[in-house]
Amino acid sequence: MQLQKKKTGRPIYIVLLVLVSVIVIALFVLFGLFHIRQVDVIGNEYYSAEEIQKMVMSDSLSENSLYLTWKYSQPDAAADLTFLSAVDVTMVNPYHVQIKVYEKSIVGYLMYSGSMAYFDKDGVVIEISQEKREGIPAYSGVDISEPKVSELIPVADEKFRDDIISEAQMIQEILGQNGIQPREVHYDDKQQLILYFTNNRVMLGDNSYMEEKLSNLQSLMPQMEELSGTLHMEDYTAGTTTITFKKGEKGEEELLMNVNQPEGGNAEDVEESTETEEDSTDESENKSGYSEDSGTFSTDASGNDTYTDASGNVTNNMDQMYLGDDGQIISDGYGYIDPYTGAYILN
Structure with missing residues (x-):
């Protein structure tokens, strides 16, 4: 009976050894072969490639190309990256990935x-x-x-x-x-x-x-x-x-x-x-019949400059406020608006 127990124990030991070996090899492949050593960043305008890489690959597992590709295939993966609207990660080969970003317009x-x-x-x-x-x-x-x-x-x-x-x-x-x-x-x-x-x-x-x-x-x-x-x-x-x-x-x-x-x-x-x-x-002024001679400049008793237009309207405003948007004397062909007084004067 004791000999039979020893015989049945060896296969279990061998199976466990094989299983552990497979796991070790798998982990070596997973973390060795798929360890990212080259990163290309495209689509960035405001932020440098280094800044993008640092923020996209922020956690410890992100140096693995399989994990990083899976992570940014999820809908809300870029939710914490407020300056980006989306991130696409493509595996070029097991150790080389491309990060394409879509920056929000600042x-x-x-x-x-x-x-x-x-x-x-x-x-x-x-x-x-x-x-x-x-x-x-x-x-x-x-x-x-x-x-x-x-x-x-x-x-x-x-x-x-x-x-x-x-x-x-x-x-x-x-x-x-x-x-x-x-x-x-x-x-x-x-x-x-x-x-x-x-x-x-x-x-x-x-x-x-x-x-x-x-x-x-x-x-x-x-x-x-x-x-x-x-x-x-x-x-x-x-x-x-x-x-x-x-x-x-x-x-x-x-x-x-x-x-x-x-x-x-x-x-x-x-x-x-x-x-x-x-x-x-000048041509517009001539066509409208307006000239400085159309009115009279003088000085009142207080020493202020005054202007009297052809219709007898008097003003102290010398800034020519009554002009069109184009800076020209306003005229309809029959008369014009005096730029100082704003009075309509027939030609």
């Missing part, structure tokens, strides 16, 4: 306590960092409370926040996709928009006609490359045909830019356009 950042709160086109904060990312404009003049990742930018005035998001989308879609990116997007105390570029600033005013303003700005940018100053678009309307550009920090010289001018113009074209506008102004 449209700008707001400063808070020394950190930058980056937000996407929907106004959602996707990263809070002290690292400045190239090509992302700063949004200034906006008071915010403490930002939190995956939440909307914390602006108390909801309407103002909606305007910021809407305008950020248009700036990205109209300017950004054409390679034009302001270094700063600023809101003044009236919540009117100002774009700052390297040599120029653009006064966009309130959010009326914003899409048209940005579309025209995109076509005018080639003309502004050799200039330095301020483009005034605050009073832009549907009927606007020319926009004033003031050269220099104090606006020492004014140029008129034609909003219908083909893309690719230059500074010489702007100046030539300015001369043409001035000539057309």
